[in-house]
Amino acid sequence: MKEKKDLKRILATDCGSTTTKAILIEKKGDEYRLVIRGEAPTTVEAPFEDVTRGVLNAIREVEELTGREILRGEELIYPAKGSSGIDLYVSTSSAGGGLQMMVAGVVKEMTAESAARAALGAGAIVMDVIATNDRRKPHRRIELIRDLRPDMILLSGGVDGGTVSHVVELAETIEAADPQPRFGKGYELPLIFAGNVDARKAVKERLEEKTALTIVDNLRPVLEKEKLGPARNAIHELFMEHVMAHAPGYKKLMNWTNAPIMPTPGAVGSMIQAIADKEDINVMGVDIGGATTDIFSVFGGAFNRTVSANLGMSYSVSNVLSEAGMESVLRWVPFKMTRDDLGNRVRNKMIRPTTVPMSLKELKLEQALAREALRLALEQHKEMAVGLKGVQQERTISDAFEQVSTGITLVDMMKLDLIVGSGGTLSHAPNRSQAAFMLVDSFQPQGITKLAVDSIFMMPHLGVLSTVHKKAATEVFEKDCLVWLGTCIAPVGSAPYGRTSIEIEINGKSIEVFSGEMKLIPLDEGEKVKAVIKPSKYFDLGEGRGKQIEATLRGGVVGVIVDCRGRPLELPGNEEERREKLKEWNKALSVYPDEKER
Amino acid sequence: MAHAYTPGLKVTTNYKLRKERRLPLKGEVLVDVSDRVKGEDIVARTELPGDVETVNLAGKLGVIPEELKHFMIKEEGEPVEEGEVIAKSTGLFGLFKTEIKSPIKGSIETVSDITGQLILRGTPTPVEVDAYMDGSIVDIIENEGVVVESTVTFVQGIFGIGGENRGIIQPIVDNRKEVVEPNLIDESHNGKVLIGGSYVTKEALEKAVKVGAVGLVVGGIGDEVLKEFLGYEIGVAITGNENRGITIIITEGFGKMDMSSHAYRLLTQHEGELASINGATQIRAGVLRPEVVIPLEKTTTTQKPKDYSRGVEIGEMVRIIREPYFGTIGKVAELPSDLELIETESKVRILKVETEEGKILTVPRANVEIIEE
Structure with a gap:
């Protein structure tokens, strides 16, 4: 293998349970950038029973899309020379x-x-x-x-x-x-x-x-x-x-492969840890798949991962409904729907898991289910990501037994700096504001939180790459992997709808947002602004009720989302009123084409 | 991706079906290649190791674990009867003897000198595998099982409940749109596989169990009906072990859905014939769908299975499998290669389907399945 600094072209694959995804990275000037991604069905099961078939197919797609020659027959070409060959190949697997x-x-x-x-x-x-x-x-x-x-x-x-x-x-x-x-x-x-x-x-x-x-x-x-x-x-x-x-x-x-194959979630975890370390921030990552939902968190340097094995959007969607209950799912649906209709639609998705929503009604229902899957997965994560139990004042083992309930969760939404979403429902939502809104509703971030999604589910590839070539992994991660959605401002507390919740001052301009209101402040990707935010006496942005804070807001493809619905978030109990509110909030964020601000 | 479509369910006749019949662990195969077998014939047999029972021996004898070996009457590996003395302490001056009797019939597995635990293994349970369907043995998997082959009418369902069963095919509706109500079921349906239409009520399901029908094949079932019938909600689609006295096979999906005309025609054609059925469904990894298998006595030319791995083609019959057109059947009219924007604002690969009424519908390719005939 060439010296690390001389590596020109890197190939990485992730063999998932249904799809094998290949990405090609190239050094352009002094930095590494993503060139293309190709995919093919995974071939671990019969009739193929050979994972490399799917890998070769995914690589061939990369070849077709880029015109580069990577394979000669079924062999990888080394080293990279002109438009052919690669210098490094790594892979992860969850097949x-x-x-x-x-x-x-x-x-x-x-x-x-x-x-x-x-x-x-x-x-x-x-x-x-x-x-x-x-x-x-x-x-x-x-x-x-x-x-x-x-x-x-x-x-x-x-x-x-x-x-x-x-x-x-x-x-x-x-x-x-x-x-x-x-x-x-x-x-x-x-x-x-x-x-x-x-x-x-x-x-x-x-x-x-x-x-x-x-x-x-x-x-x-x-x-x-x-x-x-x-x-x-x-x-x-x-x-x-x-x-x-x-x-x-x-x-x-x-x-x-030139480095050991890593389990996919292990690689995603390495990447999340790398971001937290590099920026010295608290980060949560969520990957919502067809069968499972993984949550990763780093709070104060402590890394935790949970996998909710039966919370997913296709194979296990029926279980999301069972665990959350019909009412919990229906509360996010902005139109009338009977319980029987909901039950039948969800079970039909379970038995035909590869279908996609083709009407807006179906899309809204699917995103309602995703909110519940994410919420439940977060609850499970909070229970697992705890400080060590029974360790603070123990003197004997019996003391430790008594202190079993003292392990409190490390997850503090007020201290959270960044949420990174990935998985089909979040990465491929037709409109990015839908992904942002799903994350905000399910995770209910508090204070100031940046939001991003993994554009094409590259974190596994970059995670395993970071074990052998950190520079290439971090450069591609920052430039090509993350799509910044924006920043969420969410004060904690509650007040009757209509009262002033917060006042935001940006560039000398003041914006007032009322309790029960959602507002979108446009701020493009790559832009950052300083803001002074003053909550009313009912609300807290981390410094105490009514205490003003200063923050740098990062823009994104969605912008700055101001969520003054209060924390914990409570939706109106009256069905009619709840549906109206959902529509109003969807409109404020331009979430769906039939409910856009005109 | 090259082929974004769902391979359809097989609904076909004169189909050469092979079934692997395997023991859960190694054992004895009882038949030979080219033997003719009936569905109920036992083809392989083995014994499952018995359950394990632990006894806190050191505690009961009041001795320390390292000394246990001095008190054992039975050695590791020796068989024991229920109630037989396995260990005994001599007690103080020969008094207060403690005898420990085996709580089960089986054998001594281990005696631990660290934990003081005794592990007993119960007698093995015999396990047998039958041939499932009438046919002939075409292969032997050494010490594990066999492969049975038969030419059959084969109807796969989309979702099922309950395991393997056999019974005579008995249609109970007049057409594929009819709902199965309790009045359609009577005592004469004992041991039968009932063929219904578009839907089944909870009362009809209960009546079918009461009269002893072994199976029910129907187009659709209500989510609430199934929940009430099972007493719980289906979470993850892994079924087959439900013990509700009947095997249910749903051919289309959840809700009221007419059974596809092809499946209905094939099933009713075989009225009075013996069918092997299985409701076991597993959607993740390996995709197992429920099935009705009707071995044919007289076969015409055997169909060569069509290769569907190349994807869907123009003129092919497909079924739309997602709302708002769920269940609609039609012919593929167009397969545009470019991505198209659909109502949800997603850009997806689509196809155009001409329905039986001549209407053209545009749907994502992921939302159709080929009707495999």
Whole structure:
């Protein structure tokens, strides 16, 4: 491979569960920019059962669209010379359902929770969490391990020097279950032990023969500290070595790439962390897919990821309706609709998941469902992204047990600086203001929050690229990946509709916005303005009720959204009034073509 | 993307169908290649390891885990009967003996000298796999199962409830638009696979279960009807294990929807013949759709399956599968290659469909499915 600075052309692919997406990056002058994106259906399932077919098809589309020659037959051309060849190829993968893990720990709220965080952070779906105090009978736990057939198990438990017998009990449960891996037979299930160092020998005796055992540092060496890095790295390595190597075609793909293949969400997480680090800000990223919704957050440097496995817009859309309830979905719908009609439409989308809305009515309904999927996923994220439980004043383990409920969420919407949305519903909304409005309604940001979307879902590619070439990844991310929607100003508090909520002063001009009102202030992409914002005595923008703040507002394709509907957001209880308000707000932001400001 | 369309459901006859019949884990295959089998014939058999039972042995004996081995009467791997003594403590001066009896019939799996737990494994449960449909064995998957082949009339549905079943085909409506009401169902439908029209009421479903019908094939079902019938809402479309006494196969979708004329004609043609049915549906990864399989005794020339992987073509019959035209059937009239702006302001690849009434409708390509015949 050439020196990093000499790399001219980079190819990256993401093998998703339905589509394989390829992007081509080129060095233009001194900076790296995106050239084109191509895609093709993923080919992990029958009849192809070889992921590289889809990868080759996606690369061929890139070749056709750019006129560059990247493949000779089925081989990548190295190095880049003139209009042919590449210098680097990287890939991520979530095909075949991604990485599915089970985690185990002694206490559900402590080591088991830390283990779940390690697995989620590495990009896995956590199928179940087993803990000594999970109130399940041992035989039930064994049945679960056997039935769920995880790709990998992470076993933790006990701080260093702490309990051994509880950890061994978990090891014995796993031993009795004799778990079989999901892909193919004839290889052992990878198991990572990241628990009490004193239990290593006993764990080894029990599990070495039945699993492919890897032992790493304890992920909770002391109660006050999590050390998730070694477990996360082991997950990434084993994902490659064991899980992916047995999925159809991956051996070949692994030989093609110049860096290890990363699980897609793991790569997105790296990218979100990179933005937060670089700008020194609090960031949330959300990826709403057909089957799952992932949320990533960095607050005060602490990274967390959750995946809501059954909240999505196609395969799991029916579950969004079940979990949210009909009323919650209907409250975002600006026209009359019966419950039966709603139920039938949603179930029909579930059984024909690849269809797209072709009428405005269907689009509005789909975006109402997306608001609920995002809201529920955020709730789950808030529950998981918490400070360590039971660690503040503990002296003995029993104290720690009592403090279980003290782990408070790290997610503070007032301190949040940026929300990045991605996934079809947000990235491909016909009008960008729809994406902005969905994010505002579901996340209900507070104070001043910048909004952006991943234009063509490039974060996975750039995440894995950042592990080998940070400069190229960050340059493309800033210039080509993010579409800045604008900034949201949302005061916290409530007042009867019609009273002054805030006054904004921009360039000597004053704008008054009333309670219950949404307003759009045009501010183009790339523009930044200084604003002085004064909330009325009922509202708070982070400095306290009625306290003025100064802020720099960033423009975008939508502009500055002023949301004076109050926080927490409450919609009118009366149906007729609620529908009128929805229409009024849609009009204010020019969200739909039939409800535009004239 | 090159082919943005939904592959349709198969509704066809003289179709050579192969079914893999596999055990959940290795076992014994009971038939040979080219054997003729009936649907109910057992083709493979195995034993599932028994359930696990744990006993806190050290705690019950009042000894420390490391010493447990001195108190064991049965060794690891040995079989035990329910109530048989497996461990015993001698007690103080030979008094206060404690005997631990096995709570189940099975064998001793492990005794832990760290946790003091005893793990017992119950007796294995036999598992058998039947042939599902009448046909002949064309392949053996060593120690795992077989492949059965048969020439059949094959009707795939879009969504189903309940697992595999077999019964005689019995149409109960006069046409494909008729709603299945309770008065159409009677005691003579016991063991039958009922063929309905556009919709089924909750009362009719309950009556079908009451009379012992094994299956119902119908065009549409109401979301509320299904919820009430199951007692819960369907969240993720993975079905097949519902135990409501009947297998339901929906051919078109949710709501009142006439069964497609092709499916209705094929199913009613086979009145009085034996069908194998399965409601199992899995939409994600691998797409499993519910099905009605009617093995044919006399076959005409077997159809060569058409290749649909190339995408949709002009003149092909398609069904629109999204509102506001849901269920409309027509012929592909035009396939413009450029992206077009639709009502939602999205730019998508579209196609034009000429309906049976001669109307031309413009729809996104993602919103049609090919009618595979």
